[in-house]
Amino acid sequence: MKRYLKYFSLSLLAVFALGSCTDLEIEETDSFISEGFQGLEDPTSALNQLYNQVGGQLGDQANTYALTTVTTDEQLIPTRGADWGDNGRWRKLHQHEWGFEETDILTPFDQWNANQLLASQILDDRTGAPADVAAQARFLRAWSMFIILDFYGQVPFRDTQLSSSELPSVLTGAEAVSFILADLDAAISGLPAVQAGTGDLSRASKAAARMLKAKVLLNRHIYENQLTGGGGSPAAGDMQEVISLVDQIAADGYALQSGYFEIFENSADSETIWFINSGNTGNRIFNGLHYNSTGLGGGGWNGFSTLAEFYDLFEGDANQNRFATDLESAQIDGQEERRGGVPQEGVPFSGAANTSDNGGYEDGSNVGLGFLVGQQYALNGTALEDRQGQPLVFSREFVDGDGNASLINNDEKTGIRVMKYSPRFGGGFTNHVLVMRYADAHLMKAEAMMRSGGDPTAMVNELRVLRGAAPLGTVTESELLDERGRELYTEGWRRNDMIRFGQYLRNWEFKADTDPKRLLFPIPLPQLLANPNLVQNPGY
Numbered sequence: 001m002k003r004y005l006k007y008f009s010l011s012l013l014a015v016f017a018l019g020s021c022t023d024l025e026i027e028e029t030d031s032f033i034s035e036g037f038q039g040l041e042d043p044t045s046a047l048n049q050l051y052n053q054v055g056g057q058l059g060d061q062a063n064t065y066a067l068t069t070v071t072t073d074e075q076l077i078p079t080r081g082a083d084w085g086d087n088g089r090w091r092k093l094h095q096h097e098w099g100f101e102e103t104d105i106l107t108p109f110d111q112w113n114a115n116q117l118l119a120s121q122i123l124d125d126r127t128g129a130p131a132d133v134a135a136q137a138r139f140l141r142a143w144s145m146f147i148i149l150d151f152y153g154q155v156p157f158r159d160t161q162l163s164s165s166e167l168p169s170v171l172t173g174a175e176a177v178s179f180i181l182a183d184l185d186a187a188i189s190g191l192p193a194v195q196a197g198t199g200d201l202s203r204a205s206k207a208a209a210r211m212l213k214a215k216v217l218l219n220r221h222i223y224e225n226q227l228t229g230g231g232g233s234p235a236a237g238d239m240q241e242v243i244s245l246v247d248q249i250a251a252d253g254y255a256l257q258s259g260y261f262e263i264f265e266n267s268a269d270s271e272t273i274w275f276i277n278s279g280n281t282g283n284r285i286f287n288g289l290h291y292n293s294t295g296l297g298g299g300g301w302n303g304f305s306t307l308a309e310f311y312d313l314f315e316g317d318a319n320q321n322r323f324a325t326d327l328e329s330a331q332i333d334g335q336e337e338r339r340g341g342v343p344q345e346g347v348p349f350s351g352a353a354n355t356s357d358n359g360g361y362e363d364g365s366n367v368g369l370g371f372l373v374g375q376q377y378a379l380n381g382t383a384l385e386d387r388q389g390q391p392l393v394f395s396r397e398f399v400d401g402d403g404n405a406s407l408i409n410n411d412e413k414t415g416i417r418v419m420k421y422s423p424r425f426g427g428g429f430t431n432h433v434l435v436m437r438y439a440d441a442h443l444m445k446a447e448a449m450m451r452s453g454g455d456p457t458a459m460v461n462e463l464r465v466l467r468g469a470a471p472l473g474t475v476t477e478s479e480l481l482d483e484r485g486r487e488l489y490t491e492g493w494r495r496n497d498m499i500r501f502g503q504y505l506r507n508w509e510f511k512a513d514t515d516p517k518r519l520l521f522p523i524p525l526p527q528l529l530a531n532p533n534l535v536q537n538p539g540y
Contacts, residue, residue, distance in 0.1 A: 037160060039126030043133050050118050050140055051203070051277070053111070058492075059280030059433050061287050061304070063107045065492060067151060067521065070094055072494040073508040074310050074485065075418070077303045078398050078410040084303045091407050096505075096514040098521070100540070106524045109148070113156055116144040124160045135190025139204040142183040143212060149176050150219070150496060153226040153520045156531055170533045173224045177216060184213040196253035196438075197268040201275055202431075207249045208274040211436045214245040214444055219500055226520060227538065231502070234451045242448035246441045249273070254438040258466055260337050261369045264420050266354070266432040273436040281421055281433050284490070288417040289367065290392055292384055293376060296364045296423045305415025307509045308396040310489070311371050313482050314339040315469055319396070320374040336469035338486055340370015340419065346379035347424070354425040364423035372417040386412045398510070407510050418490055439463060439487050447480055456480060463487065477501060515539060 040046045057064055069075040070093045077090035084090060092098045098105060119141035122129050129137065148155045155176050156168040171179055187209040194205035216223075217239075221232035255270045257263060263271045282297055289300025312318060316335025323341035324332050331341045346361035355362040361379040368376075376384045376392045384392040394417055400409035421433075442463060446456035460483050461471040467487070472479060481501040485494065498504040499519055507513045517539025528534050 037121070037124075037164070039124055039128065040121055043122050043127050043129035043137075046118060046122050046127075047129075047133050047136055047140075050115060050122070050137070053115055053118075054140060054143070055276040055278040055431075055433075056280065057108075057111050057115075058276050058435060059278030059283060061280070061283040063104050063111070064147065065283075066090070066093055066104045067108060068492040068495045069490055070304075071096065072498055072504070073307055074489050074494045075304055075306060076398075076407065076415075076510065078305065078406075078414060079408040080302060080410045080412055080414070085408075090303075091510075094407070095511045096518045100522055100525050105521045106526075108151060109524050109527060112144040112147045116141045116148070116155075117158055117160075119144065120158065120160050131190055132192075135187050136204055138183045138187040139191065139209050139212070142180045142187065142209075145171075145176065145180050145183075146212065146216060149180070149223055149226075151521050152523060153223075153537055154523060154534055155179075156527075156534065167531050167533055170531070170535075172227055177220055177223050180216055181213065184209050184216070188213070193252055196255065196270045196272075201272055202277045204274060205252075207252050207254060208436055210245045210249050211273055211441055214242045214441065214448075215496075217242050217245075218444055218448065219496065222500055229516070229538065236452055239448040239452045243445050243452075246445040246448075249438065249441050254441070256439055256442060256463060256466055260467055261340065261420065261422065263437065264432075264434060265422070265425055266430040271437040271439060272434060273438060273441070275432050275434050277431040278433045279431055281430055284421045284433065285367075285419065285423050288372075288419065289423075290376070290384075290394075290412060290417075291387060292392060294364050294367050294423055295358075302412060304418065305398075306371065306418050306489075308416065309509055310485065311339075311373070311396070311416050313486055314371070321368075321371055322374070323368065335370075336464075336486075337467045338370060338469070340368055340372075342368035342372055342374060342376060344377055345381035354430070362424055364425075367419060367423050369419050369422060372419055388412070405510075420490060434491060437491075440484075440491075440493065443480070443484050443487060446475075450475070450477065450480060 070077065070090060076094045077084050079085045089102065089104065092102065093104060119137040121127060122137040123134055123141070145155050153172060155171040157171050158168040187204065188206050191204055191206045191209055194201065194207065199205070220238055221234045225232040253270065254273060257270045263269050286297050286300045288304040290302050291299045293300045314336055316331070316339055317333035320333050321335055321339060321341050322333050323343045335341065343366060345366065347365035349355065349357040349360055349362050352362070357363070358379060366377055366379045373394050373396065376394065378384050386392050393413055395414055396416060398405060398407060398410055398414045400406040442459065446459035449459070450456040457472060457475040460475045460480065464471055481497060481503060484497050495504065505514045505516060505518060517537065520537045522540040523534050523536050528536060
């Protein structure tokens with residue numbers, strides 16, 4: 001549903017004054033609502049539209065996903081020849097050198113603000129949404145505002161009851177947190193209680209709203225001090241409520257599950273709290289695979305990789321990561337389950353659900369899971385080659401043609417690849433991308449205990465033993481951050497976690513220590529012009 005700017009005019013002087021800095025074309029986005037709005041005719045259809053928008057945005061490999069992963073130590077995209085250069089788009093994110101014109105920063109601001117406006121229209125009294133629709137809209141508005149607050153520190157909010165000539169107000173700090181929490185309390189009251197492994201978990205349940213509320217409370221001290229430069233400390237009451245919320249989620253049957261990579265398949269499990277229906281599951285698969293890794297989907301796109309130092313957080317041989325025979329067999333390089341492995345050949349075709357036959361093998365079953373490093377193999381066990389006929393051996397290092405460490409002029413094989421969703425089942429385009437799951441909640445409870453003066457070691461070791469990793473003697477704050485990285489890699493929480501643990505500004509491979517202004521992204525300049533209630537974030 002498009003919303004057109006009908007009331008705002010810009011001073012030509014302002015446009016010309018800033019025109020040399022960026023493209024200041026003002027587009028239809030978050031803050032504008034058509035004149036004469038008197039409610040939506042079909043709130044159920046509007047809710048479906050809203051879920052479709054959220055699914056597309058969370059399934060995308062760019063924009064929101066790029067900000068949560070590529071700006072951290074878990075993902076980077078080197079330039080390989082002419083591929084993935086994109087005017088330095090990916091390198092600037094990874095090295096914290098973004099400016100005002102980055103599409104991955106501009107687009108999420110527009111998208112999530114548009115989502116929360118549509119949710120507000122659904123919730124407008126004149127729309128008359130049924131109670132179940134309104135509860136879902138409350139959750140999605142809270143989710144959208146949570147992302148805006150997390151990324152930008154300022155949330156434009158339009159009261160749909162006001163005249164369209166009124167500029168949106170801007171919520172920051174405690175006011176923004178309180179608004180989001182109020183929506184979540186209303187959502188928890190109105191959403192259904194869905195037992196783990198049952199019902200439609202692509203729609204929000206009480207457990208999903210409780211999970212998001214726990215996220216907000218865990219980060220409240222960060223959000224309330226984002227614009228003032230102070231880190232703050234978590235309140236004991238907030239931490240106790242996080243623990244209580246996770247216990248309530250567990251009361252609905254959600255629990256840790258063995259079989260790590262099975263959690264990411266499109267089947268019932270005890271971990272999944274909320275997933276999105278997105279045909280973009282393939283983005284999570286093909287964006288890292290080499291062009292020759294599989295024939296499914298036309299082959300890989302050979303981009304996204306991980307840093308060796310992130311890979312080294314896991315147990316196992318630093319230089320290889322192999323399965324004995326197939327994806328069901330034991331690892332043979334000392335790795336924990338979550339690190340996955342590279343199979344030496346494909347799995348014989350047996351007619352298993354959602355698989356297809358390719359020469360007697362399950363198509364795509366030669367592609368490993370977790371972290372792919374070393375020689376890669378075809379379905380029949382033949383060693384794969386790159387497009388120049390050289391062995392397809394994914395390496396730890398990112399180097400140019402002269403062997404120097406670099407993010408440009410890489411060949412086709414540099415970088416360890418990451419694979420959580422298998423192309424073996426449904427060709428990689430099943431509508432199933434996880435957003436919330438119980439292991440995250442479990443670790444959030446452990447963190448809340450730690451921040452309340454308790455010892456999280458037993459809870460962390462419960463998860464580690466289930467994942468085939470050695471128990472830890474003690475769990476420090478840094479170890480808890482590492483454990484969240486090991487469990488939740490590329491699921492969209494790394495930036496949020498690193499900021500909360502004070503590690504987002506530190507140096508890592510190809511990134512120096514960075515300025516505190518990078519804890520927030522800049523407010524897009526066109527939005528500053530369109531809404532004077534917005535103020536550019538500190539340092540920009």
